[in-house]
Amino acid sequence: MxxxxxxxxxxxxxxxxxxxxxxxxxxxxxxxxxxxxxxxxxxxxxxxxxxxxxxxxxxxxxxxxxxxxxxxxxxxxxxxxxxxxxxxxxxxxxxxxxDCPPNLLSHQIDIAFSAADVLLLPCEPEYDAVESARRIYERVDRDRHTLNPDLAVAGMIVNRYRPNLNVHQERVGEISKIRGDEHVCPTRVHELVSIKNQAEYARPLRADSAQGREAADAFRDIYTWLRTRIATVTGAAA
Structure with missing residues (x-):
């Protein structure tokens, strides 16, 4: 989308x-x-x-x-x-x-929300991104009855994380406070050259390097977490 x-x-x-x-x-x-x-x-x-x-x-x-x-x-x-x-x-x-456009209020977003069962939010550990995540949760709560009464939020994935930055560590704590630790995937997507290479050259992470293979393993763990979250939130919604 x-x-x-x-x-x-x-x-x-x-x-x-x-x-x-x-x-x-x-x-x-x-x-x-x-x-x-x-x-x-x-x-x-x-x-x-x-x-x-x-x-x-x-x-x-x-x-x-x-x-x-x-x-x-x-x-x-x-x-x-x-x-x-x-x-x-x-x-x-x-x-x-x-895959949604990076904004909150648009017709494409309305179309996507109406067709989805669950919503997953990638969130960078930066002030503006954390505030945007809060607004998305608020919008789902506010407009669910008109767009999609069954829409649930699976949770958030911390993206472009740099563990050596104190501000990123602080923002991850703020992300967890939005809806609780269970809403945040424990596997972080680190800011890695291999991920940037994938975006630039359009090739699988595992084809890039040992670092790319490690990143691919992290995404596999994220997928496992996501499937569990989907089962949890759709069961609760039902």
């Missing part, structure tokens, strides 16, 4: 080369007036050479034209269009991740 399409690029989604064809084969085109389950027509595999990834990761490519969805925000049930496009398709997947 992020119009910048960073995740689409970093996973090397197999999209058409021609710009006009790329737009038609994107989530932006599907969400104009989606039929039930229509997202299936644009799904493409991850483009990493290793079939470990290409056989397990499927992408609905983003596109800059996702920004244009705000022009039709006033139409009936506009915020439900992603939910409609996903209907019946998600049954084939273990986990569906909706």
């Amino acid at each position: 992020d119009a910048q399409g960073n995740l689409t690029r970093r996973l090397r989604a197999q999209v058409p080369a021609a710009p006009e064809d790329r737009a038609r084969a994107s989530l932006a085109a599907v969400l104009q007036r989606p039929a039930v389950g229509e997202i299936e027509r644009i799904l493409v595999p991850c483009g990493y050479d290793d079939p470990t990834y290409s056989e397990r990761i499927t992408i609905a490519p983003g596109h800059l034209e996702l920004e244009l969805l705000s022009l039709t925000a006033g139409t009936a049930s506009a915020e439900k269009r992603l939910l409609r496009a996903l209907h019946g398709v998600t049954d084939e997947f273990d986990l569906v991740v909706i």
